[in-house]
Amino acid sequence: MTPPAVSPPPTGGDPRPREPRDANQPPARGTRGGGYAEAAGAPAGVAPASGPAKAATAAGAAAAATAPRKTPAPAVVPPTPVPFPPDDLKAACEALIARYPQRAAALIPILHLAQKRFDGWISPEVEAGVAQYLGVSDQHVRGVVTFYTMFNTKPVGRHHVQVCRTLSCWLRGAGELTRCLERKTGLRPGQTDEARRFTVSEVECLGLCEVAPALFVNEDAHVNVTPEGLEKLLDGLK
């Protein structure tokens, strides 16, 4: 009998159930605290050219668990802050800051603006620029960026397809949509193709449960989506 993939919570030692980790898979979307660890060594979320990852065998995973890390931790070079805010955002940022009795409270609205302005993701350089502007530490901004799922810590495709996986959508066939996406784009949730046409994500409830299954492409909601409808939609996105 092969050992079960997950052992019961043991009574002593490391209390965490361990799952075999496939290096080709995106990091598990777990507790909100990935921080730098999540980014370290990940090739910017771009799917490997070798195509879809193959499932790890139990034996392979066991070996991987004991093998030493292949890539040494990269030397830490502090990012060079981008000048922030750029001229076209200055007025908007200042208006936002004026709303709050504390400057730092404008961080999340400003990160939204920054993400739109700088290529759809928040790079360490943008983080540092925003941190300087608001008078908080880089680490504070990093902590916020990694906590909220709408901030991308890696470059994303022109079309960010976000499929709701939560209960009401799942009950109405969200799983088929994810499979259809993988068939059409070769991407699993968390991946971006090399041409940066698509990023595929699974997200939690979008508040469109009465018209489930639902998904977002960037900011546009699509509801009552069928696999056929999704294929058509994808074909239309260049």
Add this chain to the structure above:
Amino acid sequence: MATGLYPQTKVLSKNFDVPNAHTLAVARPRGAYQSLEKALRTMTPAQVTEEVKKSRLRGRGGAGFPTGMKWSFVAKNTGKPTYLVMNADESEPGAFKDRYLMERDPHLVVEGALVSAYAIEASAVFIYVRGEYPNSIRRLEGAIAEARAAGLVGKDILGTKFSCEVWVHPGAGAYICGEETGLLESLEGKRGHPRIKPPFPAVEGVFRCPTIINNVETLSHVPWIVAHGGEAFAKQGIPPDPANPRSNGSTGTKLMGVSGQVRNPGLWEFEPGITLRELVYGYGGGPLPGRKIKAVIPGGISMPVLLDSELDVKMGFDELVKVGSGLGTGTAIVMDDTCDMVEACVNIAHFFGHESCGQCTPCREGCHWMEKVFRRVADGDGQPGDLDLLESLFKGIEGRTICFLADAAVWPVRSIVRKFRGEFLAKMTPAPTPAGA
């Protein structure tokens, strides 16, 4: 339904189907801001609070706390400004009611915010809208801009001495920012880590100032209460239990919805005397062709499930608690006989594991443990004792954390494990293995 459908009562939803009701030009002739005018010109803040107390309005964000009582806790004479925060995070799975209010009648939402701010003497309102609601954010910002231009928001509103700003603050994707103190942290530009209470927000909330936090739907009721009086509101719905002096009943109307495996998912407004069965079968249209309803969560995802045989319960706060569940957000999720309940548990536990803020070990670790145990049972790898293991996890998680997310993670799956034990056991029967394997 042989007897005809339970009637709808459209108070909050009266403008939902009116074209362009989101503009001031349409909303104002239909009565928008009349209650604001009445409150500012003819009532003191204390009188507004008194009407809300008389109305017995209870919070629509999930917990059902009496709104008037909450307002009376706000610390006075602190020398600091008071803030009102409107909770429009609406990340509860299965909930979509606040979105209708914000998109279809944003002036009602803004008016509710302003009248309530007047009652607690707040100098500013922050409406915290989840980032995944770009349309709601646009509609609210549009409504606020129109109201500002008409002298309804800002300095000396309607020529009175009352000044109040209203700002929309976008979230960025985190369920936990619906929890009131997680929301406050997020509003201050931080990770949404719920705070240990006390101090309660009414004493020390956002920016360390007295703060009242209420749900969108809760505050949208306030204009009607001001217009018609608290007693008129209290006459609707389910009255308080006369035998219990502390009971508040379920007064007024409530937005209620159905999603999941029914013919006609949607949103309606009723007095809470409607039963869950009438909601699911009457308005929700009942099961999809050829299927049977197996389980229903009455409000959102965070409450225990009820079986088809348990649906004859009124959609009231106390009534649902009595049958071992809760009203939650009042938006039911329906699962039918094609739904694999073990997989449903995987889905639910994954949600909470993903959304845990990570501060408390029982929640951060426990939700993932639950998911993994559910996963292996679903995959046929369940081990003898897994159901006991789950029960011990439930015990280790519930009631041991800073906020209620962890409890909310336990309630639905625990009720499923207990009510559908057979489905779990059926997956755990060891499959015959070839000799020697």
